[in-house]
Amino acid sequence: MLSALTSLAAQQGRSFWMPTQGSTFAPEVDGVFQFIFWLSVFFFVIIIGLMTVFVIRYRRRPGIEADNSITHNTKLEVFWTVVPSLLVLVIFYLGFRGYIRARTVPGDTYQINVLGKKWVWSFTYPNGFSTNELHVPLGRPVSLTMTSDDVIHSLWIPAFRIKMDVVPGRYSKLWFVATEKGEFPILCTEYCGTGHSDMLTKVVVHEPSDFMKWMDEAGNQYEGMNPAEAGEKVFKKYGCFACHTLDGKDHPIGPTLKGLWGKMETLSDGKKVLVDENYIRESILDPQAKIVKGRTPSMTVFKGMIKDEEITFLIELIKSLKD
Secondary structure, three states: OHHHHHHHHHHOOOOOOOOOOOEOHHHHHHHHHHHHHHHHHHHHHHHHHHHHHHHHHOOOOOOOOOOOOOOOOHHHHHHHHHHHHHHHHHHHHHHHHHHHHHHOOOOOOEEEEEEEEOOEEEEEOOOOOEEOOEEEEOOOEEEEEEEEOOOOEEEEEHHHOEEEEEOEOOOEEEEEEEOOOEEEEEEEOOOOOOOHHHOOEEEEEEOHHHHHHHHHHHOOOOOOOOHHHHHHHHHHHOOHHHOOOOOOOOOOOOOOOOOOOOOEEEEOOOOEEEOOHHHHHHHHHOOOOOOEOOOOOOOOOOOOOOOHHHHHHHHHHHHHOOO
16 A cells, blocks of 8 residues: 555655645755755764764773873864865755746746735736636746735745745746646745635646636636626635635624625724625725724725626625625
């Protein structure tokens, strides 16, 4: 059984330490890792082995006085200075070579814009379509131009061996060539608040023809759905689940959407407001305008990101969740 699992992992480019090798960067990164790992194992065995020998051989014994004389061996000192220094230079060269290749974006990449916000990823394609999952073609260079809408995030695709901070007010770039079809997890590795652990999504790698087909279908993503069903898709697309629920259970950050429609909310200034179409629209586009009493103003501003049609779908979803 163990040999079968090991064989399967090897076929998929995985190891005991690493996930699937899903990009052209993965073999190079894994090679440097394996070199450093086995070099460390070698010196660990040598050092622990010699230490054990010396502890046993030169232990304190009755009737034998300790020899406190100090001797000097120039050749030995030069050896254990020069050899580690050369190994450090080799590791630096391997790492720097991989770093330069990862930071030099080719000119013929398929460009996707990435927005990180609490607590969801948004990927926008050249045709203007946006989704919270990253879809890419197999074997084609893809570049990600990334920024944040609020705090520092960090996009990490373990199978591709790439990671980069996503910083508000500036753009950072990543690029890769996917070499394996399938779905691979995407995580945020920069703590970004209470919903940090929920900032999860995936990259889906398609055959080039399947990718173009997906793009055509994605442009009509709400076709055939009633408004409430489309609203639930919008709810997931923009990561609303990070702050709200649909089942009536209150969330630590934001209210549940079930039973919210038609409710009178008390604001932080003591005024009351009816939860209707205008209130929901304003809360999505400018969530700081009216803060409900007892709630913290932590909701992301979606103005400029969400379409009017999608706001309408969300409103219909909330209407359908009456108690």
